[in-house]
Amino acid sequence: MADEIKLLMLAGDYVEDYEIMVPYQALTMVGYTVDVVSPGKKKGETVITAIHDFEGAQTYSEKPGHHFALTANFDGLNLDDYIGLVVPGGRMPEYLRLDSKVLEIVKAFSDRPIACICHGIQILTAAGLVKGRKVSAYPACRPEVEMAGGTYMDIPVTEAVTDDQLVTAPAWPAHPAWLAQFLKVLGASVSP
Template sequence: MPAKDILVIVGDFSEDYEVMVAYQALQMVGHDVDVACPDKEAGDTIKTAIHDFRGDQTYIETRGHDFELTASLNDVDPNEYDVLLLPGGRAPEYLRTREVVLETVRHFFEEDKPVAAICHGPQILAAAGVLDGYELTSLPDVRTDVEHAGAGCTWVDEVTRDGNLVTGQTWEDLSEWLAELLDLLGTEISHEEPITADD
């Protein structure tokens, strides 16, 4: 299967692991990945946030990294990308109010292209009005947003693939979520025997 061109939409205080791990893992298996933010240029940075679950009523948040963007969302042509990825964190709370984000999301659904969202990422899907009839998951605290997002929209408590939409709950789901996305994309990963000193 040829490499895919993947667009990741982020903003300040996107969840660190969901950006960094996805970006590196998708590149590692041969895909081309652009990370873009509205109102920022390629070469600018976003601040990420690390979320942790320690038995409180909600997650705690600490400062993550400065992540360098590879594209500007305002200049991106979604026709040039095969896949859309929406990490979570706090960024989706305000990204869902940016028309360029919503228009980009709608393009991927209208063209039936693969979309992967995790954590708070489905808040953007809900705001874009694209979830009619879908079964999906999200951070459990976003469940109400998802359930009211569209006719026949169903929230489930696990990593889920419905058609071309792959969703996960938190960064703890990253390996399963990414594996489901790679399966959808038809990405084949081969394992070769390691070279030893005797070879």
């Protein structure tokens, strides 16, 4: 389809379920084509998701999620086809940040809109994209943000932060604010 507007979304096993599913569905609903890719996997293969919740413990709990079907191949991506990048959280970022190809992809979006949530910031810190930026993330990622030269914004879990074209949030309860700010950065207009 020649007139489709495409976004790229990174995925991997134990990506946070809400942080991949909700943005994928919402961005698709408003008309974007969202290519979800994972290193070493092809279109139609799946990644296992995990559901993280806040139940009064010192940290989040983790429950089994779903099998999310990838919508594109990781290998052979033409990054010029995409106007923006979405980086969900979960446990996925802790190992995807070790993949040099993932870091190359993320760096290619340094001058384009990026939506990053929760532990996804671990990929951006590894790619060198938070230096001098105001960002939010899951609170346990604060030391990484600061060591990478970013300013960690301690905001409510329902809020998001925009710094130029980078939109970040602490976790999935921020979806309304995070996605609204990302759509604004993308130049989209959604109103009743």
